[in-house]
Amino acid sequence: MRRTSLALLLAALLVVSACGSEEEADTTAAAPQTTAAPQTTAAPPATEAPAEEAPTTTAAPTTTTATTQAEEPMEPVTVTLYVGGVTSSAPQDYAAQAQGFFEAANIDIEVVALDGTSQAVQAVAADRSGFAYTQGSILDEMLIADRNPDAPPLIAISAGAMRNPVALMFLEGKGISAPADLLGKTIAVPQGSLSALYLDVFLEVQGISKDDVTIQNIGFGALNPALLTGQVDAIVAFARAIASLSIVAPEQGDTIGAFLFAEFGIAAPMTGVVIQKRLLDEHPDVARAIAEVTTRSLHFCAVNAEECVTDFITINDGRDFDQTLAEWKVALEAQYGIDPEEAAGMDPLALGWFDPDLIAETLPSLRLLFEIEMDFDPTTLYTNEFVSEP
The missing domain is CATH 3.40.190.10 (Periplasmic binding protein-like II)
Known part of the structure; x- marks a missing residue:
């Protein structure tokens, strides 16, 4: 498994203090945009x-x-x-x-x-x-x-x-240390997103059929809580989520692992x-x-x-x-x-x-x-x- 870059990323982070696990677990929630004026007509596909x-x-x-x-x-x-x-x-x-x-x-x-x-x-x-x-x-x-x-x-x-911004993140306590360990696991990703497209590519490159995993459609704002509460075994999102997850996971006695898609030779968008x-x-x-x-x-x-x-x-x-x-x-x-x-x-x-x-x-x-x-x-x-x- 390729983890050199992940270790360097986490080592480079400033030491930050946690303000409560419930709030921290929801750092990817889409906050209301108070200064924005949405268009009166929604954009069609x-x-x-x-x-x-x-x-x-x-x-x-x-x-x-x-x-x-x-x-x-x-x-x-x-x-x-x-x-x-x-x-x-x-x-x-x-x-x-x-x-x-x-x-x-x-x-x-x-x-x-x-x-x-x-x-x-x-x-x-x-x-x-x-x-x-x-x-x-x-x-x-x-x-x-x-x-x-x-x-x-x-x-x-x-x-x-x-660079390819997408990563698959998991709790190491789930027994995942290599892509092959994803067999039989539940992976969450927002369908229709760039992350979902890249998950399909990653699984194909690793020779893993989508029939061998369970993919749940979960919005970005709920991904971190879904992983930390054990609802799913892994999530797919942009790599920046590694930071907040790495703050909260140790409070639960676990450690965050990740497969950075850039390290697997997958072309960046x-x-x-x-x-x-x-x-x-x-x-x-x-x-x-x-x-x-x-x-x-x-x-x-x-x-x-x-x-x-x-x-x-x-x-x-x-x-x-x-x-x-x-x-x-x-x-x-x-x-x-x-x-x-x-x-x-x-x-x-x-x-x-x-x-x-x-x-x-x-x-x-x-x-x-x-x-x-x-x-x-x-x-x-x-x-x-x-x-x-x-």
């Missing part, structure tokens, strides 16, 4: 997007890096942010609200919380206004285009977590800020503003983790500060691959750079793993136009 709004998927490459800023301030605009569950893996959008980054860019942000990254990306594709974004992934772009060629094409405008391509084409000033705000806020959260987490839990009431901070630090290393000390000396916009070679090398693996039939020109799935090369 991506398959319902009208065909006439869908340009072809073979758009010209858009990887040229821009070096100039808009000469005049952008006109105020309302943009919907679809979040795939309110999680400590992505506190930067909330920090951007609290720090006034959106306001300074003349963006009035409205937040709609959904259950899972894939649902959020589908909502962006289905948003009829086109003024919307999410912390999605290039994989989700490919899946939507492959399954519904009439859906509006999407594009990522700044990079996020470029390559997350980033995803918008409709027509927003980039028709309103490049808005696309630029979204890219710059989200990338600068990611840099802010990498360099000022405590202030970022304070902003996050202020907006999402009921979160425990120590656990959320621990989760964010794990996410920075395990999911984003960002060293805060190195980031402090970088141009903030450099954190949003997509490595063209990495994307070109990863796409064939994603197509194979997720049985994607459509062939893609990698340069149509992302742009480095609004960010800086490291």
